[in-house]
Amino acid sequence: MAVTAKTAGFTTFRGRVACTCLAQWLPEFEAAAQRLGLITGELDITQLTGDADASGGTHERGGAFDIWETIQKLVELAIEMGAAAWIRTRAQGFKPHTHGVLNGCPHNAPARYQVAAYLAGFNGLGKGGRGRRETAQPRTLRTWREGIAWARAQHGTTPTTEEDDMTPDQDAMLRRLDERMLKLMKPVEETHGLVRGVAKAIPTIQRWIGYLMPAAQRQEESLTVLRAQLAAAAATADPSVKADLERLAADLDAVIERA
Incomplete structure (x- = not known):
């Protein structure tokens, strides 16, 4: 059954179907990138929740995102904010873009193996996401919620009523x-x-x-x-x-x- 904006746990973000986790995380990621001068406008999103053939099913159930920007510092920011993220290249068989998967997102089951691969030091491609080792050392990763809190702390802000009306x-x-x-x-x-x-x-x-x-x-x-x-x-x-x-x-x- 295809996921739609009416599926429990899903909504839309700028016209694209997205899980509620991505819908909360992406604006915070975008704002942090703008504050750092990494982008000057909105993120150039190519895929959120969807079934593009080249994605191998990783976007089918939420938690995964693709953006056209291929800036290493932007990838590093995504990682700091709780996403396993990589730049995908032509040499790997992709039109260049950045791919990421939110850690701790309950909707990301088809892509969760890539988070595990990132934590184990691999590149998220190939069988089990372990096509190539990037580091011999295990890595750590915040959850996406912790990533939002981290980004706000870097900016010296806390949620306002408009930003987050949860008690x-x-x-x-x-x-x-x-x-x-x-x-x-x-x-x-x-x-x-x-x-x-x-x-x-x-x-x-x-x-x-x-x-x-x-x-x-x-x-x-x-x-x-x-x-x-x-x-x-x-x-x-x-x-x-x-x-x-x-x-x-x-x-x-x-x-x-x-x-």
Whole structure:
């Protein structure tokens, strides 16, 4: 199921579908870049949430962004603000741009392996994002929320009512929600690749992927619904795909048990 601005946890940013995390982070990143003189106007965004073939699915569920600017200091700023980020080049097979993935974003499951690759010292490309090692030392990375706080602190500002009308209690609640979604998304991520693996065999299975990304409070229920639908599909499936569905159901049982 394609993500739209009406999908829970998503909105639009300058006319593009974006998860709510990106919609909060990008203006702060842009403002910090302007203060540092790295850009003079708006960021030149080429992709937020989408399915461009060259992106390999990393933008399908949020948390990932592409901008046309290829300024190393801008990449370094993105990293300081909680994004695993790299300049993608023609030599790597891309039209030059900067690609980034927010750390701590509960929507970024398809791209989260790139954050892990960055932390391990790799370039986020190739199998598991570990196509080339950039450093032998493990790296650290703020979450995107910590990145916003860091950028504001560098400028000596705190949120005003206009910038952020959340009370401390509301902010703490959102942080707990982020943590809960990240915890729940870990087992969901284990099944994400499995579902994609059989999607080509059964066209209607694409709609089941939507069950993997609902609001946190409905996550366990959604996994159970997905399991029931897999059982129903296996009961009537063509023999050529029945074994795959039964294997997927067994794997999902294990995930539900740990969720």
